[in-house]
Amino acid sequence: METIGVIGLGKMGKPIARHMLNAGYRVVVHNRSQGPVEELVAAGAARASTPREVASRCNVVITSLPDAPTVEAVCLGSNGIRDGATEGSILIDTSTNHPETSRRIASSLRECGIDALDAPVSGGEPGAIAGTLSIMVGGDEDAFQRATPILEKFGRTITYMGPPGSGQLTKLANQIIVALNYAAMGEGLVLGAKAGLDPEKLLRVFLGGQAQSRCLELKGEKVINGNYEPGGRLTLHIKDLQYALETAKSYGVPLLFTSLVQQCFEATKAAGRGDWDHSAVITLLEDLAGTKIRKR
């Protein structure tokens, strides 16, 4: 039985570590703040003081970190995974990372005989807790096959997308669509609300027809209640859109709508709502229109 390391015990990493424990793996955890470490140690995990130590004690290391610089430091920095890992081990990075960074990490770890999979997830904290995440995987296909039994412990839809970076590219494309579907529902609801229509009736009509989207299903009722508790934080989605636009530029793909929605996400953050749910871009559209989409 493998020993599994989990580095980064936030909203996603903590439930993933619990699934590893529940599946009967030996689990070694590391996190900057110690609260979640204590929780998992109480549940049976061992603690390690550096990513290097995690890697030296595990054949599989799962990372769940906020952004590309953090992932790169944890993987390739001093006292990082590269320094501790043994040949034949696997890194599974579930963070939403820059595809270029994922490729660099994969290539650097490959030289030490370590396989790196970029395996970003969709489904949020509820999906992580339920173990029903959608996982998009890039990297060596053999390594993907070896990692699949572990991925299946926290994911339901697991898709191999291609060489290193392909998982991240898929996630970024996904995040573009999610951001724009929020903007779409925002403009539809704001126009209707300002024109005096009942937002709950509007929502019902949209959900019953071609305007339906998962974003509308998950957030429509919350928007009408002015509830922007995160969920996925706006600042993290801004990071995703930044990576998407940089990546698109490198491929020669102009993204008119993504550029506009990124500016609107930035403006929403500038208005002090960076820690709200990412659907809070809709509050910017409300501000522009001088109205609120609210239950009658």
Added chain:
Amino acid sequence: METIGVIGLGKMGKPIARHMLNAGYRVVVHNRSQGPVEELVAAGAARASTPREVASRCNVVITSLPDAPTVEAVCLGSNGIRDGATEGSILIDTSTNHPETSRRIASSLRECGIDALDAPVSGGEPGAIAGTLSIMVGGDEDAFQRATPILEKFGRTITYMGPPGSGQLTKLANQIIVALNYAAMGEGLVLGAKAGLDPEKLLRVFLGGQAQSRCLELKGEKVINGNYEPGGRLTLHIKDLQYALETAKSYGVPLLFTSLVQQCFEATKAAGRGDWDHSAVITLLEDLAGTKIRKR
């Protein structure tokens, strides 16, 4: 039993007229071109040579017409519905019309004792044929109650939205969301395709997670096959977006994303694709990126 008039026997009007016949109503039809009239006469309908004549022979008149000027001419012009209708009759306008025009028609017909409902539909030709359209209704609520048994013959989700114009406002908000959901899936798929990912795998991932939308379900596979057979024609959706932007302006609602998507719809039409499906805005995004989203 009422006699039902149907004016405008296009993709939507013709199946609606058939549902009226199948439900056992006496049906009187009028259309500019005579082909669909002959079909319906063969199926048991009577023919009338003007909207006025239709109105004079029916207690309920259903219109299904391409744009606001046509609806206004048919309702209020010479030899129009107003000239022929008798007190107590009902107009059900299923066209996507300008809310302002719907209000003007309702107010003008009200003076003659005729109730006008704006009742635009969503669900396209397949929904019209199956009798499962979503119908959004504005107008007098009593008239809505009286018309409901007729609406139920071709609609499944029937929602009363409020005073005259409310049905149209709802439809325009719906069309904003649909247009932007196409743009969203277009940018996500174009980025992925140009970066070398398999569009079919991308589609599967999107549909399994938070990027899911009815637009992606209905059109994703077609886009990957380069199939832009209409469906709803692009030029008609441009008209809807124009009405949406004019209406938004009158309410003081700036619509950043809708403005951009309308410009992109216009550019797609300028490229000679006005008669393609409205999802063809995605071909413009392909052109901008110099790539095609195609099956491998």
